[in-house]
Structure formats: C-alpha cells, structure tokens
Amino acid sequence: MNERTTADLENLRGLIDGVDQQLIHLLRKRLDLVAQVGAVKHGAGLPIYAPQREAAMLAKRRGEAEKMNVSPQLIEDILRRLMRESYQNEKDVGFKQVKPDLGHVVVIGGEGQLGGLFSQMLTLSGYQVKSLDKEDWERADSLLAGAGLVIVTVPIQITCDLIATKLTQLPKSCILADLTSIKSAPMTAMLEAHSGPVLGLHPMFGPDVGSLAKQVVVVCNGRKPEAYQWLLEQITIWGARLVEAEPQQHDKSMQLVQAMRHFSSFVYGLNLCKESADIETLLQFSSPIYRLELAMVGRLFAQSPELYADIIFSQRESIAVISDYLENYTQALFLLKSGDREGFIEQFKVVSQWFGDFAPQFQKESRAMLQSVNDMKTD
Numbered sequence: 369m370n371e372r373t374t375a376d377l378e379n380l381r382g383l384i385d386g387v388d389q390q391l392i393h394l395l396r397k398r399l400d401l402v403a404q405v406g407a408v409k410h411g412a413g414l415p416i417y418a419p420q421r422e423a424a425m426l427a428k429r430r431g432e433a434e435k436m437n438v439s440p441q442l443i444e445d446i447l448r449r450l451m452r453e454s455y456q457n458e459k460d461v462g463f464k465q466v467k468p469d470l471g472h473v474v475v476i477g478g479e480g481q482l483g484g485l486f487s488q489m490l491t492l493s494g495y496q497v498k499s500l501d502k503e504d505w506e507r508a509d510s511l512l513a514g515a516g517l518v519i520v521t522v523p524i525q526i527t528c529d530l531i532a533t534k535l536t537q538l539p540k541s542c543i544l545a546d547l548t549s550i551k552s553a554p555m556t557a558m559l560e561a562h563s564g565p566v567l568g569l570h571p572m573f574g575p576d577v578g579s580l581a582k583q584v585v586v587v588c589n590g591r592k593p594e595a596y597q598w599l600l601e602q603i604t605i606w607g608a609r610l611v612e613a614e615p616q617q618h619d620k621s622m623q624l625v626q627a628m629r630h631f632s633s634f635v636y637g638l639n640l641c642k643e644s645a646d647i648e649t650l651l652q653f654s655s656p657i658y659r660l661e662l663a664m665v666g667r668l669f670a671q672s673p674e675l676y677a678d679i680i681f682s683q684r685e686s687i688a689v690i691s692d693y694l695e696n697y698t699q700a701l702f703l704l705k706s707g708d709r710e711g712f713i714e715q716f717k718v719v720s721q722w723f724g725d726f727a728p729q730f731q732k733e734s735r736a737m738l739q740s741v742n743d744m745k746t747d
C-alpha cells in the first residue's frame with residue numbers, strides 16, 4: 369500500500385469509527401426508551417411482546433430505508449436484533465402480577481434448569497416461590513400447605529410416580545400443573561392424584577432462552593380451567609404464545625418433533641465419532657449449512673445425556689416412528705446402491721410437492737440463518 373492509500377483508508381476508517389460510536393449512543397437511547405416502555409407495560413399488565421407494533425414499525429422503517437437507498441432487509445435485521453434485546457431488558461423490570469391473592473407457589477424440581485426459569489419468571493411477577501427438591505421431601509407437608517399452585521418439573525421417568533405417591537393431599541383449590549415434555553401420562557396421573565384444578569404445560573424451549581418472548585408453550589386443559597386462566601394470562605404477559613392441544617395429539621407430534629429428531633441427531637454424532645471424523649478439518653471445509661448442521665448436532669452433546677435419554681425413551685410409540693425412518697433410509701440407500709438416479713429424482717420431486725409452499729418459505733428463513741452463521745466467522 370502506498371502512503372496515499374494508507375492515509376485515505378485511515379481517514380475514512382476514522383469517520384466510520386465516529387459513526388459506529390454514534391450508533392452506540394443511539395442504542396443506549398433506544399434501550400432507555402424501551403426500559404420506560406417496560407415500566408408502563410409492567411404497570412398496565414401488558415404483554416412484553418407486541419407483534420402488531422413490531423409489524424407496523426418494521427413496515428415503516430423498511431419503506432423509509434428504501435427511500436434512502438438503504439436495504440430494507442438491513443434495517444429489518446438490525447431492528448429484529450434490537451427487539452430481542454428489548455425483551456431481555458423489559459423482562460428485568462418485572463411483570464404485572466395477575467393473581468396477587470394466590471398464596472405461594474411450589475416448584476417441584478425448582479433447582480432444575482427449566483424449574484429455575486419458571487421460578488425466576490414467577491418471582492419477577494411478584495409471587496412467592498418455594499422450591500421443593502430431592503432433599504426437601506421431609507419438609508414437603510409444610511412447603512405444600514397453603515400452596516396456590518404446584519408445578520411439577522422433574523425428570524420424565526419419575527414424574528408420574530411422584531405425582532401418584534406424593535401429591536394426593538394438596539389443598540383442594542390448589543392448581544396442579546406440570547412442565548413435562550410428554551402430556552398424556554402426567555395428565556392422567558395429576559387428574560387421579562388431585563381433585564382440584566389441573567393443567568398440563570409443555571414449554572417448547574430450553575432453559576437457555578433469554579426471555580419468553582415469542583416462545584411457544586403448549587397447554588393441555590385438565591380440570592377447572594376457570595381456576596387457572598390467570599396463569600395462562602401471566603404466561604402471555606411474559607411474551608409466550610400459548611398453543612392448546614389434546615394430550616394424545618401433542619404426544620404424537622412429539623414422537624416426530626422430539627424423539628425422532630433428537631435420535632437422528634444422536635446417530636449423526638455417533639456416526640461422526642465412530643468414523644473418527646476430524647472436526648477441525650470438517651469445519652475447515654464446511655459450508656455455512658454444514659456448519660449450522662454440525663452446530664445443531666454438536667450442541668446436543670454439550671447437554672445432559674440423561675435429559676435426551678428421557679426425551680427419547682419417554683414414549684414407546686417413538687420406536688415405530690424411528691423404525692419408519694430407518695426403513696425410508698434403507699429404501700433411499702437402495703436407490704443409491706443400484707445407481708437409480710432417476711428414481712432418486714422422482715422421489716425428490718414427490719417430497720418437494722409435498723412440502724409445497726413451505727419449501728420456499730424454509731429456504732428464505734434458512735438463508736437468513738446461514739448468513740448469520742457466516743457473519744460469526746472470525747478467520
């Protein structure tokens with residue numbers, strides 16, 4: 369580089385630094401305003417997540433950006449990232465307490481990760497939360513006496529037994545709820561053990577979400593829904609979207625969404641391990657889609673094996689679903705072994721047709737994700 373080029377670059381980079389510094393000031397200003405919105409919402413009991421406001425705001429900013437020859441997608445990406453930050457910041461202000469006269473809440477398994485998250489959200493909403501864990505059963509009677517809500521969030525294989533043996537003497541008006549990732553068996557156990565209000569919940573997210581905004585919580589109605597409407601409203605204020613389901617219908621979906629999905633990720637990892645694949649080398653040659661896929665599989669093995677075993681082993685029916693997968697794999701492999709390229713293309717077209725409009729929609733969604741993966745590269 370000659371001196372002139374160096375000087376020009378330095379000058380321009382200095383100006384860019386100045387713009388970026390202004391951006392930080394603007395971000396601070398925006399965060400402060402969002403905190404004020406949070407306080408207003410807290411007072412009025414409004415949900416943290418306001419989809420209509422977001423859609424209207426994004427549409428306006430996209431239009432304004434276009435007029436200034438700024439890519440509309442760029443401003444949308446930036447604003448979406450800022451809104452994620454907003455949920456986190458609004459959350460820290462706390463939430464309106466929908467049911468101040470509830471009495472205390474007992475979270476059984478409150479020291480677990482998901483139990484901890486729900487305890488935190490309830491505490492941020494002004495409830496008195498007590499945790500009942502393995503070592504606390506001697507004190508269970510005093511912890512449970514006068515409870516207005518009991519939430520069970522313990523490993524799946526002990527959930528039903530725990531409900532049947534330990535939760536038969538709850539106060540009559542107490543709400544009994546669970547967060548188990550299967551619903552039929554725990555719902556039956558809760559309805560048998562307790563004659564008061566019963567509610568099945570399945571949060572469709574892990575404990576590492578920063579905020580509940582936009583996250584889905586599946587709701588299975590058990591008994592006396594009028595008694596727990598406040599809890600559903602409370603969860604909506606946290607920003608989550610509620611999806612009602614019948615326990616059997618939910619469990620059937622979970623065989624595909626969870627058991628099959630996690631099982632095939634497990635086998636993917638197992639296969640890489642047995643093939644002694646060199647991850648460093650794989651990453652070196654990786655395209656963004658491969659990196660993303662590897663990240664999705666690899667993240668599984670950073671978590672608890674017991675958790676995944678519980679999810680995969682929780683429904684015997686999953687075996688049939690996973691066996692079908694193996695069968696389809698074998699048939700597809702046969703196409704390959706027999707050099708049946710035409711057959712492969714035929715099958716591909718059938719599946720494309722079946723995906724219909726979802727295929728281009730998924731392509732668009734994944735494009736944004738892949739670009740983020742690429743942005744994260746540092747070398």
Ligand SMILES: C=C(O[C@@H]1C=C(C(=O)O)C=C[C@H]1O)C(=O)O
Pocket residue numbers: 402405416417418419421422450451454455458
């Ligand atoms: C700040 C608000 O809360 C959320 C965050 C928004 C933002 O960061 O602009 C917009 C809508 C809400 O989902 C609001 O409701 O205005």
